[in-house]
Amino acid sequence: MKFSLILAAAFAAASFSAQAQHTHKPGTAAHGHKAAGETHAHGAPHGGVVRTAGAYHLELVQQAGAVRVYLLDGKEATMATTGTTGSVMLLTTAGKTSTVTLTPAGDHLVAQVPAGTTVRTAIVSLKAGGKSLSARFEKLDAAAKTSKATAAAYTCPMNCEGSASNKPGSCPKCGMALVKKS
Structure with missing residues (x-):
């Protein structure tokens, strides 16, 4: 009886742990996060926060007056x-939703x-390819304060929307080389 109780507890713990962890398809790296929506351990391709x-x-x-959401694969x-x-x-820093x-x-x-709104928390809900996706982004007001020092240093000379980057490259819209802001 004691052995079967211990075995059942171990099985339940293993099952819970397996459900909480996120793994990728074979051949891709597994991440160290434990549950959907946690801070992602990798760099963000567009300079934001990944969940x-x-x-x-x-x-x-986050941008002045807007938030952009990118759908990324594994x-x-x-x-x-x-x-x-x-x-x-x-949810704003003023407590309004x-x-x-x-x-x-x-x-x-x-x-x-x-305008003038400082976002503290954002909950994104998407319907993509017949699947419902959601993620919670918290402490965005703190992230916005620290990211101002590392704001995008490169932009498209044609001022294409979404071209700002913190590294040199090409504009995703028109293909022109990004230029360093002065």
């Missing part, structure tokens, strides 16, 4: 947003944020 959402990742990038490559719909619930629709804008989704 897991099922088999995908969501990256949230290898953190940006996926097309064709047919993707969603919304983002915003609002839900804003995300609209497609090239390789990402965007939601307008009222």
Whole structure:
């Protein structure tokens, strides 16, 4: 009886642990996070914050007056947003909550944020490829303060939306070389 009780407890613990961990397809790296929505251990391709959402990742990038959301695959490559719909619930530092629709804008989704609003928490809900995805982004007000010092140093000379980057490269919209801001 004692042995079967210990065995049942060990099985339950192993089962719970296996459900909480996120692994990728064979041949890709497994991540060290334990549950969907936790801070992602890898760098964000667009300079934002990455969270897991099922088999995908969501990256949230804050800009003045807007938040951008990128849908990423298991290898953190940006996926097309064709047919993707969603919304983002915003909690501000003033304690106000609002839900804003995300609209497609090239390789990402965007939601307008009222001017002067400082977002503390954002909960993103998407419907992509018939699957419901969601992720919670917390402490964004603290992240915004630290990211101002490392703001995007490169931009498209044609001022294409979404071209800002913290490293040299090409504009994702027009293909021109990004230039360093002065």
